[in-house]
Amino acid sequence: MAQAAIAYNRLELLQIADSVAREKSIDRKIVIQAMEDAIQKAAKSRYGAENDIRCIIDTKTGETKLTRVLTVVETVENDSTEVNLADAQKRKSEAKLGDMIVETLPPLDFGRVAAQNAKQVIVQKVREAERDRQFVEYKDRVGEIANGTVKRAEYGNVIVDLGRGEGIIRRDEMIPRENVRLGDRVRAYIYSVERTQRGPQIFLSRAKPEFMAKLFAQEVPEIYDGIVQIKSVARDPGSRAKIAVISKDSSIDPVGACVGMRGQRVQAVVAELQGEKVDIIQWKPDAAEFIVNALAPAEVSKVVLDEDTNRIEVVVPESQLSLAIGRRGQNVRLASQLTGWDIDILTEQEESERRQKEFASRSGLFMEALDVDEYIAQLLATEGFETIEEVAFVDPGEVARIEGFNDEFAAELQSRAKDYLERIETDRDNKRKSLGVVDDMAKIPGVTTAVMVALGENDVKSVEDFADCATDDLIGWIEPKKDKETPAVRHKGFLAGFEISRQEAEEMIMQARVIAGWITADDLAKMKADAAAAAEAKAEADAAAAAAASANA
Secondary structure, eight states: OHHHHTTTOHHHHHHHHHHHHHHHTOOHHHHHHHHHHHHHHHHHHHHOTTSOEEEEEOTTTOOEEEEEEEEEESSOSOTTTEEEHHHHHHHOTTOOTTOEEEEEEOOOOOOHHHHHHHHHHHHHHHHHHHHHHHHHHHHTTTTSEEEEEEEEEETTEEEEEOSSSEEEEOGGGSOTTOOOOTTOEEEEEEEEEEEETTEEEEEEESSSHHHHHHHHHHHOHHHHTTSEEEEEEEEETTTEEEEEEEESSTTSOHHHHHHOGGGHHHHHHHHHTTTOEEEEEEOOSSHHHHHHHHTTTSOOSEEEEETTTTEEEEEEOGGGHHHHHOGGGHHHHHHHHHHTOEEEEEEHHHHHHHHHHHHHHHHHHHHHHHTOOHHHHHHHHHTTOOSHHHHHHSOHHHHHTSTTOOHHHHHHHHHHHHHHHHHHHHHHHHHHHHHTOOGGGGGSTTOOHHHHHHHHTTTOOSHHHHHTOOHHHHHOEEEOOSSSSSOOEEEOOTTTTSOOOHHHHHHHHHHHHHHTTSSOHHHHHHHHHHHHHHHHHHHHHHHHHHHHHHHHO
16 A cells, blocks of 8 residues: 555555545545655655655646745754845845745655555554544444444453444443354443543443443334433443333333333343343332332331431331341342332331330430339320430420320420420530530531530531531531442531531531631621532533433434
């Protein structure tokens, strides 16, 4: 190819350019540019690299034109690229300072070394253009399924020929225990395209949840058309998966649409996933109902949601416990991934024992704090009182209405409760002082004496210390799971147990910074306004995107 390119046959030069452009799927202009750069490099080696030599190939005739460019200057410092005004006007009478004088050079007779260098330039330029074409083409296909042929295997990784590029399926992105051989046709999900020194790297996956979602979109016309929507997917590749779907048309059953006539649609997906069992679940806006569906086929007796911590307790009959948990915890793990909630499974007996333990604990607290017998304490616990604060500050009529109580007894109980709380507050204040927590900490909204004690035990003793805290320091954080077998780790914050939300913790820290003089109240107001505006803009953008997606569907 290159030898013909440097042979100077004009028609053959253009034919070669056309052939390379078609073969490599790159622009013909890029090939012509590579040839011009090659000839230019060869000419510089012939006439001197210090010269400004340029090459132009006529894209219609194939004629090659070599020129040397000189700049008109007053005083020549480099005679290879500059010419004085007098000499320039001899060649071009109207020349003036700053103009460019173009000299035509004779055709170049390539030597062996020059030809080899020219070939290398052309090959390099074409290779770079091919890589750029591959990157541009495949970066726009991220999120799609690609079809290819297994080209080779390297250290457990599978190299796939995609026709106009090569993709790689890493070992951990393959379905476990799946064997592929040279020449096998495979489908995989394009999840990343990156530039590297060796060219674009196209990363494929057969293990990601998105791969299964795309397979369903290919098999189920209702999903492709946007009538049925996939809300979430959870997979244990090669073993089991759960997919949550919802229908925009009330007349279409989303689960039935995904299963297909006699299970044909879901079976096509299962076959592609090497027999992976797929549970298709109808998505519900109500979190409790959705989680119950996600735990299928187990039957659930009761659920208790804790929205602050995004946890849910699920109570199941003893006979359903193993089914709800699944082999090696698979069912509950997938349900948790699908719903985004941390799920705790309890049997009815375990839940009953826990309730009894909590009841006994509350009764004991009332007996000690209010100096009453077990019967009175149990009556208060039975009526739903959980803390001494509730007894002390609830409307007196709520206590007096308890069977066997009257107004006088209710007043006495509330008096005892307030006395107990005052003693506790005094003890806490003394402890706070012994820990060295300053009085000014009480100026921070939401900081009670109990909170100051907890902060002091964690070496937060001044307003400045508090202002320097991060939100995670106060309420804790979750360390993501490192792999599928290792669960996420929850780290407790300084104020664990105080039921302070992330937003409340952020507000407390910002108020501390105002009190400490780090920022002004006006600064804080502006930050809040900017955050509100950003949130509103994001909501509008999300709404516009959803409307556009709906219109396209």
